Amino acid sequence: MFYNSTRNSNVKVNSAEAITQGISAEGGLFVPESIPELSLEEIRTVGNMKYSDRAAFVFSKYLTDFTDAELHYCTDNAYSVKNFETESIAEIAHLFDGTYMLELWHGPTCAFKDMALQILPYFLTTSAKKIKLDKKIVILVATSGDTGKAALEGFRDVEGTSILVFYPEDGVSPMQKRQMQTQEGENVGVCAIKGNFDDCQNGVKAIFTDNDVKKRLNNAGFMFSSANSINWGRLVPQIVYYISSYAELVKDEEIELGDKINIVVPTGNFGNILAAYYAKHMGVPVNKLICASNVNNVLTDFINTGIYDRNRQFYATVSPSMDILISSNLERLLYLMTDKNDGIINEWFGRLSSEGRYEVTEDVKAKLRDEFWAGCCNDEETKAAIHRVYEKYSYTCDTHTAVAVKVYEEYRNATGDNTKTIIASTASPYKFSAAVLEALEGNSSDMDEYTKVDRIAELSDIPVPEALADLKNKPQRFSDAIDKADQKQYVLSTLGI
Numbered sequence: 001m002f003y004n005s006t007r008n009s010n011v012k013v014n015s016a017e018a019i020t021q022g023i024s025a026e027g028g029l030f031v032p033e034s035i036p037e038l039s040l041e042e043i044r045t046v047g048n049m050k051y052s053d054r055a056a057f058v059f060s061k062y063l064t065d066f067t068d069a070e071l072h073y074c075t076d077n078a079y080s081v082k083n084f085e086t087e088s089i090a091e092i093a094h095l096f097d098g099t100y101m102l103e104l105w106h107g108p109t110c111a112f113k114d115m116a117l118q119i120l121p122y123f124l125t126t127s128a129k130k131i132k133l134d135k136k137i138v139i140l141v142a143t144s145g146d147t148g149k150a151a152l153e154g155f156r157d158v159e160g161t162s163i164l165v166f167y168p169e170d171g172v173s174p175m176q177k178r179q180m181q182t183q184e185g186e187n188v189g190v191c192a193i194k195g196n197f198d199d200c201q202n203g204v205k206a207i208f209t210d211n212d213v214k215k216r217l218n219n220a221g222f223m224f225s226s227a228n229s230i231n232w233g234r235l236v237p238q239i240v241y242y243i244s245s246y247a248e249l250v251k252d253e254e255i256e257l258g259d260k261i262n263i264v265v266p267t268g269n270f271g272n273i274l275a276a277y278y279a280k281h282m283g284v285p286v287n288k289l290i291c292a293s294n295v296n297n298v299l300t301d302f303i304n305t306g307i308y309d310r311n312r313q314f315y316a317t318v319s320p321s322m323d324i325l326i327s328s329n330l331e332r333l334l335y336l337m338t339d340k341n342d343g344i345i346n347e348w349f350g351r352l353s354s355e356g357r358y359e360v361t362e363d364v365k366a367k368l369r370d371e372f373w374a375g376c377c378n379d380e381e382t383k384a385a386i387h388r389v390y391e392k393y394s395y396t397c398d399t400h401t402a403v404a405v406k407v408y409e410e411y412r413n414a415t416g417d418n419t420k421t422i423i424a425s426t427a428s429p430y431k432f433s434a435a436v437l438e439a440l441e442g443n444s445s446d447m448d449e450y451t452k453v454d455r456i457a458e459l460s461d462i463p464v465p466e467a468l469a470d471l472k473n474k475p476q477r478f479s480d481a482i483d484k485a486d487q488k489q490y491v492l493s494t495l496g497i
Protein backbone atom coordinates (compact mmCIF):
# COMPACT_ATOMS: atom_id res chain seq x y z
CA MET A 1 0.00 0.00 0.00
CA PHE A 2 1.29 3.43 -0.94
CA TYR A 3 0.03 6.84 0.07
CA ASN A 4 -0.66 9.87 -2.12
CA SER A 5 -0.97 13.46 -1.03
CA THR A 6 -4.35 15.19 -1.35
CA ARG A 7 -2.55 18.13 -2.95
CA ASN A 8 -0.29 16.14 -5.24
CA SER A 9 -1.40 12.73 -6.44
CA ASN A 10 2.10 12.03 -7.75
CA VAL A 11 3.48 11.85 -4.25
CA LYS A 12 3.90 8.19 -3.41
CA VAL A 13 5.28 7.08 -0.04
CA ASN A 14 4.91 4.00 2.13
CA SER A 15 3.16 4.08 5.48
CA ALA A 16 6.34 4.44 7.54
CA GLU A 17 7.19 7.59 5.58
CA ALA A 18 3.63 8.92 5.77
CA ILE A 19 3.56 8.44 9.54
CA THR A 20 6.97 9.99 10.28
CA GLN A 21 6.36 12.95 7.96
CA GLY A 22 2.84 13.57 9.33
CA ILE A 23 1.93 15.98 6.55
CA SER A 24 3.15 16.02 2.95
CA ALA A 25 5.77 18.62 2.00
CA GLU A 26 3.36 20.68 -0.14
CA GLY A 27 0.81 20.79 2.67
CA GLY A 28 -1.47 17.92 1.62
CA LEU A 29 -2.63 15.01 3.76
CA PHE A 30 -1.58 11.44 3.11
CA VAL A 31 -4.30 9.15 1.79
CA PRO A 32 -3.96 5.43 0.96
CA GLU A 33 -3.95 4.78 -2.80
CA SER A 34 -6.95 2.48 -2.50
CA ILE A 35 -9.33 1.32 0.21
CA PRO A 36 -8.72 -2.35 1.05
CA GLU A 37 -11.87 -4.46 1.05
CA LEU A 38 -12.96 -7.05 3.59
CA SER A 39 -15.51 -9.75 2.87
CA LEU A 40 -18.41 -10.19 5.29
CA GLU A 41 -16.88 -13.48 6.40
CA GLU A 42 -13.61 -11.74 7.21
CA ILE A 43 -15.53 -9.15 9.21
CA ARG A 44 -17.26 -11.95 11.11
CA THR A 45 -13.95 -13.55 12.04
CA VAL A 46 -12.74 -10.24 13.46
CA GLY A 47 -15.31 -10.78 16.20
CA ASN A 48 -13.44 -13.87 17.39
CA MET A 49 -10.19 -12.03 18.03
CA LYS A 50 -9.12 -9.95 21.00
CA TYR A 51 -8.98 -6.22 20.36
CA SER A 52 -5.25 -5.97 19.80
CA ASP A 53 -5.45 -8.71 17.15
CA ARG A 54 -8.45 -7.05 15.51
CA ALA A 55 -6.33 -3.93 15.24
CA ALA A 56 -3.31 -5.78 13.86
CA PHE A 57 -5.57 -7.43 11.26
CA VAL A 58 -6.94 -4.09 10.04
CA PHE A 59 -3.50 -2.47 10.09
CA SER A 60 -2.08 -5.31 8.00
CA LYS A 61 -4.24 -4.03 5.12
CA TYR A 62 -2.90 -0.47 5.37
CA LEU A 63 0.61 -0.64 6.85
CA THR A 64 1.84 -3.25 4.42
CA ASP A 65 5.46 -2.24 4.95
CA PHE A 66 5.19 -3.35 8.61
CA THR A 67 5.91 -6.99 9.44
CA ASP A 68 3.38 -9.00 11.44
CA ALA A 69 5.75 -8.95 14.39
CA GLU A 70 6.02 -5.16 14.18
CA LEU A 71 2.24 -4.75 14.03
CA HIS A 72 1.71 -7.00 17.03
CA TYR A 73 4.47 -5.23 18.95
CA CYS A 74 2.52 -1.99 18.41
CA THR A 75 -0.97 -3.34 19.12
CA ASP A 76 -0.02 -5.51 22.11
CA ASN A 77 1.67 -2.59 23.81
CA ALA A 78 -1.08 -0.09 23.06
CA TYR A 79 -4.26 -2.10 23.61
CA SER A 80 -3.73 -3.88 26.89
CA VAL A 81 -5.35 -3.74 30.30
CA LYS A 82 -2.24 -1.87 31.45
CA ASN A 83 -3.69 1.14 29.63
CA PHE A 84 -7.41 0.48 29.34
CA GLU A 85 -9.97 -0.15 32.05
CA THR A 86 -11.81 -2.84 30.12
CA GLU A 87 -10.52 -5.92 28.43
CA SER A 88 -12.71 -5.27 25.41
CA ILE A 89 -10.89 -1.88 25.01
CA ALA A 90 -13.87 -0.42 23.11
CA GLU A 91 -16.90 -1.28 25.22
CA ILE A 92 -20.42 -1.44 23.77
CA ALA A 93 -23.30 -0.41 26.03
CA HIS A 94 -26.79 -1.39 24.90
CA LEU A 95 -28.66 1.81 25.49
CA PHE A 96 -32.15 1.15 24.24
CA ASP A 97 -33.82 -0.90 21.58
CA GLY A 98 -31.47 -1.04 18.62
CA THR A 99 -29.17 1.74 19.83
CA TYR A 100 -25.65 1.05 21.04
CA MET A 101 -23.14 3.30 22.74
CA LEU A 102 -19.63 2.58 21.54
CA GLU A 103 -17.67 3.73 24.59
CA LEU A 104 -14.28 4.84 23.36
CA TRP A 105 -13.16 6.44 26.62
CA HIS A 106 -11.85 3.63 28.80
CA GLY A 107 -8.25 4.62 28.14
CA PRO A 108 -5.85 6.52 30.41
CA THR A 109 -7.21 10.01 29.73
CA CYS A 110 -10.92 9.15 29.51
CA ALA A 111 -11.49 10.48 25.98
CA PHE A 112 -11.57 8.66 22.63
CA LYS A 113 -8.29 10.23 21.55
CA ASP A 114 -6.55 7.51 23.57
CA MET A 115 -7.66 4.95 20.99
CA ALA A 116 -5.22 6.51 18.53
CA LEU A 117 -2.69 8.21 20.79
CA GLN A 118 -1.90 5.05 22.72
CA ILE A 119 -0.63 3.44 19.53
CA LEU A 120 0.79 6.39 17.59
CA PRO A 121 4.10 6.42 19.56
CA TYR A 122 4.69 2.78 18.62
CA PHE A 123 3.84 3.45 14.97
CA LEU A 124 6.20 6.40 14.97
CA THR A 125 9.19 4.75 16.60
CA THR A 126 8.73 1.59 14.52
CA SER A 127 8.42 3.67 11.34
CA ALA A 128 11.52 5.67 12.20
CA LYS A 129 13.51 2.46 12.66
CA LYS A 130 12.20 1.02 9.39
CA ILE A 131 13.31 4.02 7.36
CA LYS A 132 16.56 4.17 9.34
CA LEU A 133 15.97 7.56 10.85
CA ASP A 134 18.29 7.32 13.77
CA LYS A 135 17.07 10.50 15.39
CA LYS A 136 15.24 11.06 18.60
CA ILE A 137 11.67 12.16 17.87
CA VAL A 138 10.46 15.30 19.57
CA ILE A 139 6.70 15.76 19.66
CA LEU A 140 5.43 19.32 20.03
CA VAL A 141 1.73 19.72 20.77
CA ALA A 142 -0.52 22.73 21.10
CA THR A 143 -3.69 21.66 22.85
CA SER A 144 -7.05 23.00 23.90
CA GLY A 145 -7.32 20.15 26.41
CA ASP A 146 -7.93 16.55 25.33
CA THR A 147 -5.23 15.98 22.72
CA GLY A 148 -2.38 17.23 24.93
CA LYS A 149 -3.12 14.90 27.79
CA ALA A 150 -3.76 11.91 25.52
CA ALA A 151 -0.49 12.56 23.67
CA LEU A 152 1.42 12.88 26.99
CA GLU A 153 0.05 9.55 28.19
CA GLY A 154 0.80 7.93 24.86
CA PHE A 155 4.40 9.11 24.60
CA ARG A 156 5.38 8.96 28.27
CA ASP A 157 8.56 6.91 28.70
CA VAL A 158 8.44 5.65 25.09
CA GLU A 159 12.07 5.13 24.18
CA GLY A 160 13.47 7.39 21.48
CA THR A 161 10.86 10.10 21.96
CA SER A 162 10.20 13.15 24.05
CA ILE A 163 7.11 15.33 24.17
CA LEU A 164 6.42 18.94 25.03
CA VAL A 165 2.85 20.23 25.34
CA PHE A 166 1.68 23.85 25.36
CA TYR A 167 -1.78 24.85 26.54
CA PRO A 168 -3.50 28.21 26.97
CA GLU A 169 -3.19 29.21 30.64
CA ASP A 170 -6.86 30.10 31.04
CA GLY A 171 -8.28 28.11 28.13
CA VAL A 172 -8.63 24.58 29.52
CA SER A 173 -10.95 23.08 32.15
CA PRO A 174 -9.65 22.73 35.73
CA MET A 175 -9.66 18.95 35.33
CA GLN A 176 -7.73 19.13 32.06
CA LYS A 177 -5.15 21.49 33.59
CA ARG A 178 -4.67 19.24 36.59
CA GLN A 179 -4.34 16.19 34.32
CA MET A 180 -1.48 17.85 32.46
CA GLN A 181 0.28 19.46 35.41
CA THR A 182 0.53 16.13 37.22
CA GLN A 183 1.74 14.19 34.17
CA GLU A 184 4.24 11.45 34.97
CA GLY A 185 7.14 10.27 32.82
CA GLU A 186 10.79 11.11 32.30
CA ASN A 187 10.45 12.36 28.72
CA VAL A 188 7.52 14.76 29.12
CA GLY A 189 7.17 18.52 29.48
CA VAL A 190 4.14 20.74 29.96
CA CYS A 191 3.98 24.51 29.81
CA ALA A 192 1.19 27.10 29.90
CA ILE A 193 1.17 30.00 27.45
CA LYS A 194 -0.17 33.36 28.55
CA GLY A 195 -2.55 33.59 25.63
CA ASN A 196 -5.26 31.63 23.87
CA PHE A 197 -5.20 28.36 21.93
CA ASP A 198 -4.36 30.12 18.66
CA ASP A 199 -1.26 31.63 20.30
CA CYS A 200 -0.12 28.15 21.36
CA GLN A 201 -0.83 26.72 17.94
CA ASN A 202 0.81 29.55 15.99
CA GLY A 203 3.87 29.32 18.21
CA VAL A 204 4.21 25.59 17.62
CA LYS A 205 3.75 26.00 13.85
CA ALA A 206 6.40 28.74 13.75
CA ILE A 207 8.88 26.58 15.67
CA PHE A 208 8.21 23.61 13.34
CA THR A 209 9.18 25.66 10.31
CA ASP A 210 12.02 27.74 11.86
CA ASN A 211 15.23 26.98 9.96
CA ASP A 212 17.49 27.93 12.83
CA VAL A 213 15.64 25.54 15.14
CA LYS A 214 15.71 22.79 12.48
CA LYS A 215 19.47 23.10 12.07
CA ARG A 216 20.13 22.97 15.79
CA LEU A 217 17.79 19.99 16.20
CA ASN A 218 19.45 18.12 13.39
CA ASN A 219 22.93 18.72 14.83
CA ALA A 220 21.79 17.44 18.19
CA GLY A 221 20.25 14.26 16.66
CA PHE A 222 16.61 15.24 17.07
CA MET A 223 13.68 15.60 14.68
CA PHE A 224 10.22 17.07 15.18
CA SER A 225 7.07 15.14 14.52
CA SER A 226 3.41 15.76 14.98
CA ALA A 227 0.78 13.95 17.02
CA ASN A 228 -2.24 15.84 15.74
CA SER A 229 -5.07 14.31 13.82
CA ILE A 230 -3.81 14.98 10.32
CA ASN A 231 -1.28 12.16 10.83
CA TRP A 232 -2.44 8.96 9.10
CA GLY A 233 -1.11 7.11 12.13
CA ARG A 234 -3.90 8.70 14.14
CA LEU A 235 -6.65 8.00 11.65
CA VAL A 236 -6.06 4.33 10.91
CA PRO A 237 -6.52 3.17 14.55
CA GLN A 238 -9.97 4.75 14.50
CA ILE A 239 -11.13 2.57 11.60
CA VAL A 240 -10.57 -0.50 13.77
CA TYR A 241 -13.29 0.13 16.32
CA TYR A 242 -16.03 0.53 13.74
CA ILE A 243 -15.19 -2.81 12.14
CA SER A 244 -14.72 -4.33 15.58
CA SER A 245 -18.05 -3.10 16.94
CA TYR A 246 -19.95 -4.35 13.89
CA ALA A 247 -18.35 -7.78 14.31
CA GLU A 248 -19.17 -7.68 18.01
CA LEU A 249 -22.86 -6.98 17.35
CA VAL A 250 -22.94 -9.90 14.92
CA LYS A 251 -21.29 -12.15 17.49
CA ASP A 252 -23.79 -11.06 20.15
CA GLU A 253 -26.63 -11.79 17.70
CA GLU A 254 -27.84 -8.22 17.92
CA ILE A 255 -27.63 -8.06 14.12
CA GLU A 256 -27.12 -10.58 11.36
CA LEU A 257 -24.04 -10.57 9.21
CA GLY A 258 -24.83 -8.24 6.30
CA ASP A 259 -27.45 -6.14 8.14
CA LYS A 260 -26.91 -2.43 7.74
CA ILE A 261 -26.32 -0.12 10.68
CA ASN A 262 -26.19 3.66 11.12
CA ILE A 263 -23.20 5.30 12.80
CA VAL A 264 -23.54 8.61 14.64
CA VAL A 265 -20.37 10.58 15.42
CA PRO A 266 -20.00 13.81 17.42
CA THR A 267 -17.66 15.65 15.12
CA GLY A 268 -15.01 18.38 15.28
CA ASN A 269 -11.99 17.87 13.09
CA PHE A 270 -13.81 15.21 11.01
CA GLY A 271 -11.26 12.52 11.96
CA ASN A 272 -13.52 10.13 13.81
CA ILE A 273 -16.35 10.18 11.28
CA LEU A 274 -13.91 9.85 8.38
CA ALA A 275 -12.67 6.64 10.01
CA ALA A 276 -16.28 5.40 9.97
CA TYR A 277 -16.46 6.28 6.26
CA TYR A 278 -13.34 4.19 5.65
CA ALA A 279 -14.84 1.28 7.61
CA LYS A 280 -17.96 1.50 5.43
CA HIS A 281 -15.97 1.47 2.23
CA MET A 282 -13.88 -1.45 3.47
CA GLY A 283 -17.09 -3.45 3.66
CA VAL A 284 -18.92 -2.74 6.93
CA PRO A 285 -22.60 -2.52 5.93
CA VAL A 286 -23.53 1.08 6.78
CA ASN A 287 -26.76 2.82 5.91
CA LYS A 288 -26.09 6.43 7.00
CA LEU A 289 -23.19 8.18 8.62
CA ILE A 290 -24.71 10.82 10.88
CA CYS A 291 -22.53 13.84 11.55
CA ALA A 292 -23.39 15.66 14.80
CA SER A 293 -22.11 19.16 15.58
CA ASN A 294 -22.62 21.70 18.34
CA VAL A 295 -23.45 25.33 17.49
CA ASN A 296 -20.15 25.59 15.66
CA ASN A 297 -22.14 23.98 12.86
CA VAL A 298 -19.94 24.59 9.85
CA LEU A 299 -20.11 20.89 8.94
CA THR A 300 -23.91 20.68 9.21
CA ASP A 301 -24.20 23.51 6.72
CA PHE A 302 -21.55 22.00 4.50
CA ILE A 303 -23.16 18.57 4.28
CA ASN A 304 -26.57 20.11 3.68
CA THR A 305 -25.54 22.74 1.10
CA GLY A 306 -22.10 21.86 -0.26
CA ILE A 307 -20.82 25.27 0.83
CA TYR A 308 -18.06 25.35 3.42
CA ASP A 309 -17.97 28.76 5.08
CA ARG A 310 -15.87 29.43 8.14
CA ASN A 311 -16.73 33.13 8.15
CA ARG A 312 -18.95 32.94 11.17
CA GLN A 313 -18.84 33.52 14.87
CA PHE A 314 -16.90 31.06 16.99
CA TYR A 315 -18.70 29.85 20.12
CA ALA A 316 -17.25 28.32 23.28
CA THR A 317 -19.62 25.46 24.18
CA VAL A 318 -20.06 22.73 26.80
CA SER A 319 -18.63 20.31 24.20
CA PRO A 320 -15.31 22.14 23.75
CA SER A 321 -13.51 19.38 21.83
CA MET A 322 -15.88 20.08 18.95
CA ASP A 323 -15.39 23.85 18.98
CA ILE A 324 -13.72 23.94 15.60
CA LEU A 325 -14.32 25.92 12.43
CA ILE A 326 -11.72 24.24 10.24
CA SER A 327 -12.18 20.49 10.04
CA SER A 328 -8.85 19.36 8.58
CA ASN A 329 -9.79 15.79 7.75
CA LEU A 330 -12.55 16.87 5.40
CA GLU A 331 -9.78 17.33 2.85
CA ARG A 332 -9.29 13.57 2.75
CA LEU A 333 -13.00 12.92 2.18
CA LEU A 334 -13.19 15.43 -0.67
CA TYR A 335 -10.10 13.96 -2.30
CA LEU A 336 -11.83 10.58 -2.31
CA MET A 337 -15.16 12.02 -3.50
CA THR A 338 -13.51 13.84 -6.42
CA ASP A 339 -11.71 10.65 -7.49
CA LYS A 340 -8.35 12.04 -6.38
CA ASN A 341 -8.62 15.38 -8.13
CA ASP A 342 -5.63 17.11 -6.51
CA GLY A 343 -6.16 20.18 -8.72
CA ILE A 344 -9.62 20.86 -7.38
CA ILE A 345 -8.51 20.16 -3.80
CA ASN A 346 -5.76 22.76 -4.17
CA GLU A 347 -8.32 25.20 -5.53
CA TRP A 348 -10.88 24.64 -2.75
CA PHE A 349 -8.43 24.65 0.13
CA GLY A 350 -6.58 27.61 -1.35
CA ARG A 351 -9.91 29.43 -1.26
CA LEU A 352 -10.54 28.28 2.27
CA SER A 353 -7.32 29.94 3.41
CA SER A 354 -7.73 33.11 1.33
CA GLU A 355 -11.52 33.69 1.54
CA GLY A 356 -12.60 31.25 4.26
CA ARG A 357 -15.13 29.67 1.90
CA TYR A 358 -15.53 27.23 -0.98
CA GLU A 359 -18.34 25.41 -2.74
CA VAL A 360 -18.08 21.85 -4.06
CA THR A 361 -19.46 20.49 -7.35
CA GLU A 362 -22.99 19.10 -7.81
CA ASP A 363 -21.52 15.64 -8.09
CA VAL A 364 -19.84 15.91 -4.68
CA LYS A 365 -22.97 17.46 -3.15
CA ALA A 366 -24.94 14.40 -4.25
CA LYS A 367 -22.34 12.05 -2.78
CA LEU A 368 -22.38 13.95 0.51
CA ARG A 369 -26.17 13.67 0.74
CA ASP A 370 -26.04 10.02 -0.14
CA GLU A 371 -23.49 9.03 2.52
CA PHE A 372 -24.17 11.49 5.33
CA TRP A 373 -26.93 13.08 7.33
CA ALA A 374 -25.99 16.14 9.41
CA GLY A 375 -27.49 18.00 12.33
CA CYS A 376 -26.46 20.27 15.20
CA CYS A 377 -27.62 21.38 18.63
CA ASN A 378 -26.96 24.08 21.21
CA ASP A 379 -25.82 23.81 24.84
CA GLU A 380 -29.33 23.77 26.27
CA GLU A 381 -30.32 20.91 23.96
CA THR A 382 -27.09 19.10 24.84
CA LYS A 383 -27.80 19.26 28.55
CA ALA A 384 -31.45 18.32 28.00
CA ALA A 385 -30.27 15.23 26.09
CA ILE A 386 -28.02 14.19 29.01
CA HIS A 387 -30.97 14.59 31.35
CA ARG A 388 -33.36 12.67 29.09
CA VAL A 389 -30.99 9.74 28.56
CA TYR A 390 -30.37 9.58 32.30
CA GLU A 391 -34.08 9.61 33.17
CA LYS A 392 -35.12 7.17 30.45
CA TYR A 393 -32.25 4.70 30.38
CA SER A 394 -30.31 5.32 33.62
CA TYR A 395 -27.29 6.05 31.48
CA THR A 396 -24.98 9.00 31.98
CA CYS A 397 -23.25 10.38 28.92
CA ASP A 398 -20.84 13.27 28.45
CA THR A 399 -21.60 16.49 26.60
CA HIS A 400 -20.03 15.47 23.28
CA THR A 401 -21.88 12.17 23.20
CA ALA A 402 -25.08 14.03 24.12
CA VAL A 403 -24.76 16.14 20.97
CA ALA A 404 -24.73 12.88 19.02
CA VAL A 405 -27.77 11.58 20.91
CA LYS A 406 -29.75 14.73 20.22
CA VAL A 407 -28.89 14.80 16.52
CA TYR A 408 -29.71 11.11 16.23
CA GLU A 409 -33.17 11.70 17.73
CA GLU A 410 -33.69 14.43 15.18
CA TYR A 411 -32.61 12.07 12.41
CA ARG A 412 -35.10 9.43 13.49
CA ASN A 413 -37.91 11.95 13.68
CA ALA A 414 -37.06 13.36 10.27
CA THR A 415 -36.63 10.06 8.45
CA GLY A 416 -38.49 7.41 10.45
CA ASP A 417 -35.44 5.19 9.89
CA ASN A 418 -35.30 2.38 12.45
CA THR A 419 -32.01 0.86 11.35
CA LYS A 420 -29.94 -0.27 14.33
CA THR A 421 -27.48 2.41 15.26
CA ILE A 422 -24.08 2.81 16.88
CA ILE A 423 -23.41 6.12 18.62
CA ALA A 424 -19.73 6.93 19.12
CA SER A 425 -19.39 7.89 22.79
CA THR A 426 -16.25 10.01 22.89
CA ALA A 427 -15.61 10.97 26.52
CA SER A 428 -16.27 9.90 30.07
CA PRO A 429 -18.95 12.07 31.69
CA TYR A 430 -16.49 12.75 34.50
CA LYS A 431 -14.25 14.67 32.18
CA PHE A 432 -16.86 17.39 31.71
CA SER A 433 -18.33 17.15 35.18
CA ALA A 434 -19.62 20.71 35.55
CA ALA A 435 -21.99 20.59 32.57
CA VAL A 436 -22.91 16.95 33.15
CA LEU A 437 -23.84 17.53 36.78
CA GLU A 438 -25.81 20.61 35.85
CA ALA A 439 -27.68 18.54 33.30
CA LEU A 440 -28.41 15.73 35.75
CA GLU A 441 -29.57 17.92 38.62
CA GLY A 442 -31.10 20.71 36.61
CA ASN A 443 -29.10 23.51 38.22
CA SER A 444 -25.49 24.62 38.38
CA SER A 445 -23.47 24.40 41.56
CA ASP A 446 -20.28 25.89 42.91
CA MET A 447 -18.80 22.66 44.23
CA ASP A 448 -15.16 22.05 43.30
CA GLU A 449 -14.31 19.62 40.49
CA TYR A 450 -13.69 16.63 42.72
CA THR A 451 -16.92 17.08 44.66
CA LYS A 452 -18.78 17.25 41.36
CA VAL A 453 -17.14 14.02 40.28
CA ASP A 454 -18.20 12.35 43.52
CA ARG A 455 -21.72 13.62 43.13
CA ILE A 456 -21.98 12.26 39.57
CA ALA A 457 -20.74 8.92 40.89
CA GLU A 458 -23.59 8.93 43.43
CA LEU A 459 -26.14 9.68 40.75
CA SER A 460 -24.88 7.33 38.05
CA ASP A 461 -23.74 3.74 38.10
CA ILE A 462 -20.43 4.52 36.50
CA PRO A 463 -17.34 4.12 38.67
CA VAL A 464 -15.00 7.11 38.68
CA PRO A 465 -12.12 6.24 36.35
CA GLU A 466 -9.01 5.58 38.40
CA ALA A 467 -7.01 8.08 36.38
CA LEU A 468 -9.35 10.90 37.41
CA ALA A 469 -9.86 9.73 40.98
CA ASP A 470 -6.09 9.66 41.52
CA LEU A 471 -5.59 13.21 40.33
CA LYS A 472 -6.44 14.70 43.68
CA ASN A 473 -3.45 13.02 45.32
CA LYS A 474 -0.90 13.45 42.59
CA PRO A 475 1.90 15.96 43.07
CA GLN A 476 1.97 18.85 40.65
CA ARG A 477 5.06 18.50 38.47
CA PHE A 478 4.67 21.35 35.99
CA SER A 479 3.87 24.96 36.72
CA ASP A 480 5.72 26.96 34.04
CA ALA A 481 3.69 29.70 32.39
CA ILE A 482 5.43 31.81 29.77
CA ASP A 483 4.78 34.64 27.33
CA LYS A 484 4.14 33.49 23.79
CA ALA A 485 7.24 35.39 22.64
CA ASP A 486 9.39 33.05 24.75
CA GLN A 487 8.05 29.79 23.33
CA LYS A 488 10.94 29.11 20.95
CA GLN A 489 13.58 29.73 23.60
CA TYR A 490 11.64 27.50 25.96
CA VAL A 491 11.72 24.63 23.47
CA LEU A 492 15.44 25.06 22.82
CA SER A 493 16.41 25.19 26.47
CA THR A 494 14.14 22.27 27.39
CA LEU A 495 15.90 20.19 24.73
CA GLY A 496 19.27 21.54 25.88
CA ILE A 497 20.31 22.75 22.43
Ligand SMILES: *Cc1c(COP(=O)(O)O)cnc(C)c1O
Nearest residue numbers: 268269270271272321400426427
Ligand atom coordinates in the same frame (compact mmCIF):
# COMPACT_ATOMS: atom_id res chain seq x y z
C1 LIG B 1 -11.68 15.35 19.68
C2 LIG B 1 -13.02 15.03 20.21
C3 LIG B 1 -14.18 14.99 19.37
C4 LIG B 1 -14.11 15.32 17.90
O1 LIG B 1 -13.48 14.34 17.14
P1 LIG B 1 -12.95 14.65 15.67
O2 LIG B 1 -12.20 13.45 15.25
O3 LIG B 1 -12.07 15.87 15.83
O4 LIG B 1 -14.13 14.94 14.82
C5 LIG B 1 -15.39 14.63 19.95
N1 LIG B 1 -15.49 14.36 21.27
C6 LIG B 1 -14.42 14.40 22.10
C7 LIG B 1 -14.61 14.10 23.54
C8 LIG B 1 -13.15 14.73 21.61
O5 LIG B 1 -12.09 14.77 22.45
